[in-house]
Amino acid sequence: MHQEATLIATVAVSFVFAAVLGYVADRLRLPPLVGYLMAGILMGPFTPGFIADTGLASQLAEMGVILLMFGVGLHFSAGDLLAVKGIAIPGAVLQIVIATLLGVALCSFWGWGLGAGIVFGLSLSVASTVVLLKALEERNLVNSASGRVAIGWLIVEDLAMVLALVLLPALAELLGGHASDALAHGGGLPLPLTIGLTLLKVGAFAVMAVVLGPKVVPWLLTLVARTGSRELFTLAVLAIALGIAFGSAAIFGVSFALGAFFAGVVMSESNLSHRAAADSLPLQNAFSVLFFVSVGMLFNPAVLVKEPMAVFCALLLIIVGKAIISFGVVLLLRYPVGMGLTVAGGLAQIGEFSFILAGLGVSLGLMPQEGQDLILAAAILSITLNPLVCFAAEVAHKKVHKKWPHLYDGYGRKRLDMLGRELEKNRLLSEEREREHQLEMQKLVETFPLFAEVDEHSQEELLLLFRPKSALPGERVVRKGDRGDGMYFISSGAVEVRVNGGPVALEAGSFFGEMALLSGGRRTADVIAIDFCQFLVLERRDFNMFSARHPALRAAVSEMARERTEMNVMRAKRAKQAEQHEPSTES
Template structure:
């Protein structure tokens, strides 16, 4: 019978991932947990079907390449440049601090210093796949947290590339000391610089033209093949020609294509394959897990998890907070980095090949990776609760961070309203916020804007707007904005983090304030009403109203008919769908 290892590995891996992914989703957990469990079930360490480990690892590498290509498509250089001051030093300091911490702990447990250093370096690097997936699942890739985390991760990957090159130089016998290290470091830096220049200079000119010719054929199959060939070709070429990671090459390829007019279509064509093969990455991680590692080295596993889940995020939190970022951003970046992944195993493999790491080191890493990857989505979603706990239990720390993160003090009485003037606080200055502020000012209503983007705040201040830089979820920020005597609070941002908590705090500080909130889905309204909102507008509800109005106009309905139907639909959405909140009933009486 012919060899069916590839087909069996794909079939078994996808089927197990589907089953366990569905089950974990039903239990309210991240599907990532299910994919890891699926890998354990098809591994050599459990009874039943056994997938081919080597094939699974190679298929998983394709998933990493396509994932990083997709990240590059969505990652704009100006976004990285905006966070360079935090991503560059932050990634370097955190990686070195975590490596040093790991080396000390492992040396204390009986390992040699050399072993501890390599192991510490391995657990200092977060997983690209996990971080990107968690950000994507929470719709935060294009937020301030997402930009910092992705920029941080790019720098960690570059740092790891240098480490992989320097390890043989530092630890191999017979190699020159400082001179050899400097030469290896310089040679690696030159290769990376040449790769970047070559990719953007040559690829930036050739790839758009190549895709234009392919697009002119009007063949979807050829375009899909072209996207895959570019992603895989540049990734493999980077590894063989420049000796850097394929993930870095794929990321650069995505950035080049992302600057062309084909970025949207390329992302659409690569998305299904990317998601499918990215699942195999988690399955392959699960296949490496050996239960004996927990039994044989429980202390080492616990110590490793302590560094990953406590030590590493603590260092990242302190760095981000010291760089004057808000508490929520510092906490989110710290939590999303509290895991390890693909580069950790690459470093461990190199260390094992050089006879530095002991045999059980790989199993310890796998056990720690599975547990940290499983917990990471849960920890990230719990960021709001952790922030509120810090506010209650460590107010001195949170107040200090809040004070440091406000580089634009509210001066010159900018938030002091005139006596007798209506005062409205608007949270967020996107398109909705801009429209609300403009209409309020045109009607002689005094708006105060709460915004987290420093550049936006500076611009608004220069134009004379009353603006507060800060997180609306913090009581101090609401107080500074004048919440206690404000007439209304408008949450113009859809599904802002901690929206219910903002509403509750505003209601406690000012029981008579009118709170107008915005959310994406009708199903979210109940939570906002329970929190104390008076009026909630939903994106999907307003779209439904607009579509209904347009259809009626097209078929010749009179303005009175349109107004009547609009009112009926509006009442159906915003009055009958959920009961009127208690505070609104009090106002009516």
Template sequence: MPHDVDLIILLAAGFGLALVFGYFAARLRLPPLIGYLIAGIIISPNTPGMVGDIQLANQLAELGVMFLMFGVGMHFSLNDLMQVKRIALPGAILQIAVATLLGIAVSMLWGWSFGSALVFGLSLSCASTVVLLKALGDRGLLNSVNGKIAVGWLLVEDLVMVLVLVLLPATAVLLGGKALTDSSATQNIWLTLGITLLKVTGFIAFMLIVGKRLVPLIMQFVARLGSRELFTLTVVAAAVSIAFGAYKVFGVSMALGAFFAGMVVKESDFSHRAEEETLPLREIFSILFFVSVGMLFDPRILIDDPIHVLAVVAIIMIGKTIAAMALVLFFRYPLNTALTVGASLAQIGEFSFILATLGVSLQLLSLEGQNLILAGALISITLNTFIFSAIEPVQNWIRERSHLARLLERSGDPLAMLPDEVSQDYLRDQVVIIGHGEVGRRITRSLMSENIKVVIAEENREIVEDLREKGIAAVSGVATEAGVLIQAHIQHARLLVISPMDIIDIHRIVDISRTLNPQIQVLVCAESKEEAEVIRKEEIGEVYFAKEEMAKNMTNHILNQIQIAHHQSPTH
């Protein structure tokens, strides 16, 4: 009996080719999504051989977008953003503006309309969170100050793009496109925009007032049943139904609905479990999304319009990178931070694809524009690994040219020097603490409660500003540089406390400190048992390892309780 198997063919071919090319991409140390895009190109109508059903692919892509946005919502951390808000917020908005203006200028030179140019420029302005997190994770930079700034920067970009996805359909007619619904096309554009913003506000208010309480409550209720599949189903149902409800009831995009679904799930006590349980499903639909995007790409653009493709790649990898680096240096962050953030943004990804697809459906962007965006994404993601690898050589090259280094690095930075209010008497026999993370904060609080003098050396300028507002002596900079330790007056310090960090950096800090102050005592917080053993073996200083200290404290507590019980027993 004949039956329709188009969906099965599409899934079999899509997943099979995605696996093969994803494997080769990973072997070449490239993000696997490059392989998924190539798999889509192979089964697209634009290349010879097998052709997948493009309509089915588009529907699967919609699901992919929903799960991608759900994942973005689950990873969105207001706390992470707040830690770097003074650089990430203005930096990301200005960088988006610069990249968008570059895209508009270039495309209008090609004779495009302003509406097309605007969508094109916005699509080139936002980097891929997926690519960035993988690049930072591979290099162990996710928890570093540079990594947190880059992630915070992308969180702001994501929020801006969510807002663009909401506003673009409402302004499509004004920009020369068509409305998604006939009714909105006949309305006054400002009325349409006002109604859209009202609906979005209503949806956000509903999610913050009702959704934030109801979804975690349902998850808690289901979790008590102890059924793993029911719990997974609850999270998936929440993502899909909130996304669809947002579209049907409030008239906002399903992408925004899924984003807020992720945010309210994150509020639950079961957020970690929800993330783990839904990860395979989210990754499957993300793969389908990238395959379907590849199916839309026409490789002939690389031969027909190579100059246009090069212009797009230049905006993404040179224009955006230089703009981001200039902004980071303007905010007086070190050269290494500027290079890391610049490299992080030298690519485009999922939001660019979503925006380009929406632009085409609104008749604001041509298929040529979409193909140029896809070509730019493929090339920039492929080359992004090499840009990250070039950070250290470029930094060394700049520092070898002292005039260039002086021009780019911070000069006369007030946070790089202790304030005048810190007296010379205070800077004798003080404790210098490197890093003000959770460990550094607790040590500082305890020492200051005992009136022990403390000086903090911290990379994050925002933390240094906050410490100074509280009257705590703090200096901004990377402690592996002698200048930072000299500013902290390490030469007169009694004790050096080093928060968990890379063993190579610990070596550098201790070497500089002992050169300036041979008598200084060193206390090191180790990140792992292996690191603690290395520090002890090399006699770098007194070492403390969290699990080891916890075991010691618990053992002492148990022994004390046993002794108390022993003395209280009737036989004594």
């Protein structure tokens, strides 16, 4: 196959295999992602038939993780992240420490060194973002308190893995491996300085995301949305998501996924966040499929025959060990049993960070290739079994509630109520912001019925195109003879239009300036504010651009302008006739 067709072949065959096997899995009452994993195994280098480019597939899958995390960030406000910090931070840290120690113990039983144990334990301690979100979405728990805690927990795990990826090369020689190429050539720094620099980079990224992001990103979105081009808006959304993800990794050393998550959190502060989420959703779904397919490509089924007990032990640590650890930590922090079961079920699997850590461990000589194969096997099996684990957690929910109702309803209720209030406050603030936006559009249509002819998206564009302006009583808003550069819509107050036939009063809901705007000529009358006025001004360029997409609106404005012109002409004629018939006052 020609080299230039490799990308097309990889994507095309991945989608075809995933669609067919995903449908088969669904008919067998299995999650579709099991079919996606099987598609990857069939396309991988360890099975006969078509062999896809695993390198390309992995990069495409990384884009899926980026877009998925971006979507999570769009629906996960900074307030929500801070609200769950009391359980997410200590919970994630404790789980990582205990799971890593168990991994070290397991590796020492196999005769591996300390470095291999640390890499193996860390790889098994961090869950997959994609799998967790799929599990929460299927159970409609993304917006619940337990779902928010699980997502926050995973974000803390990702931050910890970022630190681990930076520190492992610096500690490789101490742990029995060899230094990375950068360190071997003298590019390394002392360990304390490396840690400090890493924390400084992550802190700088967080500050920029929290401080600068809400000011810059919504402004950019509004700027692009004002063009009225939907494809340009979608492109801008993807550019911001992928640009921040890549920039955060290149400049600050954080993961692509984490950078994309913060990009979504920042964009969620904009009134256009719902449009951004809708536009990016199809790409999120498509590329998340490629993630599961690429994981399947890395799997060598032979490890199940060569090391069945090792795979079983690793799988036991992931599903049983991590579930018990996370459940125990939630209870230790005095949160409800139900939350502990949800978190335990959702995090009882491993994913993308595990593959990265395993690859780094092998490249540094810390862990044998066999360890990477075990991690991949355990990852695929844990991902496949995760729906069953989540189902078991739901069954345990019901049984505990039925057998010990006082324990289920009483334990951790105080902390859950506090967390619920925080999340509810954030939700109400978000809804209030959305409600204000909807009321603004509703008021626009009620005040100016002319705009009822365009759809909701177009009304939203109008709100972005309008320039607010105010005037004091007696202030000249428009001067006769000036070039018509905008059309004025009166949202409150009243003005007086001084035409030849006499002054005409216009109140809220009226507009003026359309004649010069349509003709491109000079203003034909003075307009004076006779009250405190608030205007929405539509500039000529924006009006032409918008009306080109909505000819019915332009026709309506033109018709009103024609009628107004005829009325002004008639008024002028009547005034002239009245002057001619007026009796002379001269002696």
